[in-house]
Amino acid sequence: xxxxxxxxxxxxxxxxxxxxxxxxxxxxxxxxxxxxxxxxxxxxxxxxxxxxxxxxxxxxxxxxxxxxxxxxxxxxxxxxxxxxxxxxxxxxxxxxxxxxxxxxxxxxxxxxxxxxxxxxxxxxxxxxxxxxxxxxxxxxxxxxxxxxxxxxxxxxxxxxxxxxxxxxxxxxxxxxxxxxxxxxxxxxxxxxxxxxxxxxxxxxxxxxxxxxxxxxxxxxxxxxxxxxxxxxxxxxxxxxxx
Numbered sequence: 001x002x003x004x005x006x007x008x009x010x011x012x013x014x015x016x017x018x019x020x021x022x023x024x025x026x027x028x029x030x031x032x033x034x035x036x037x038x039x040x041x042x043x044x045x046x047x048x049x050x051x052x053x054x055x056x057x058x059x060x061x062x063x064x065x066x067x068x069x070x071x072x073x074x075x076x077x078x079x080x081x082x083x084x085x086x087x088x089x090x091x092x093x094x095x096x097x098x099x100x101x102x103x104x105x106x107x108x109x110x111x112x113x114x115x116x117x118x119x120x121x122x123x124x125x126x127x128x129x130x131x132x133x134x135x136x137x138x139x140x141x142x143x144x145x146x147x148x149x150x151x152x153x154x155x156x157x158x159x160x161x162x163x164x165x166x167x168x169x170x171x172x173x174x175x176x177x178x179x180x181x182x183x184x185x186x187x188x189x190x191x192x193x194x195x196x197x198x199x200x201x202x203x204x205x206x207x208x209x210x211x212x213x214x215x216x217x218x219x220x221x222x223x224x225x226x227x228x229x230x231x232x233x234x235x236x237x238x239x240x241x242x
Contacts, residue, residue: 021057023151026065029055034074034085045075045083064151067142071158072184073177076165086177101185109186110235114228116179120164120172121211121227125220128166133216135162140212144205152198159208163227166215203233 033055034045045051052062066083069075077083104112128136139159146152157180164176198205207230214222 026061030065118224118228122224124166125215125223132166
């Protein structure tokens with residue numbers, strides 16, 4: 001199988017006026033690398049140092065792109081082993097999920113999350129490895145430090161997926177990924193933001209911290225309840241009671 005990093009030329013990403021490359025451009029470049037390289041599920045991508053050279057990205061820009069694709073479920077990363085292409089459903093499955101999204105209201109989407117994600121958090125508390133806990137903590141820090149709402153939402157997505165990964169249960173991870181695909185396709189409408197980034201007292205910061213704490217403490221019941229309260233809080237802010 002041809003791998004882009006070995007044989008195919010890659011056009012480095014160009015930034016406007018020599019400034020920083022946008023997250024969107026970095027993500028697009030990484031997607032193109034995966035598509036042109038004919039990577040299959042389970043294949044390992046080149047090391048970060050090689051991707052930086054091939055794509056003309058800074059380490060920070062590359063890692064943001066990797067985080068975005070990880071949050072989408074396209075790749076998964078294992079410390080010390082590398083970055084791998086995730087197992088994706090067939091096109092027909094993706095199409096069914098897209099059709100399902102057209103039938104789901106945002107309120108029903110939130111109710112589905114409240115029904116499923118607390119149980120995932122419970123499993124994470126019982127099964128998370130030391131590495132998984134560190135990756136949850138890393139995503140938690142990135143949500144707090146996100147400079148914009150868009151980046152906060154991407155890191156929030158990443159945090160929730162890393163909690164699912166911490167279950168070490170392929171079926172639950174697949175269920176979460178499908179739930180997330182539907183969530184991204186649901187028409188949420190326009191959310192008006194009063195600031196460029198989440199304020200320091202953003203409610204979700206403390207809620208996320210509580211989820212992470214209970215998972216790290218192996219408190220299964222506490223993690224389940226912390227996730228339920230967090231999602232109910234998000235739902236209440238968006239829609240009132242659901």
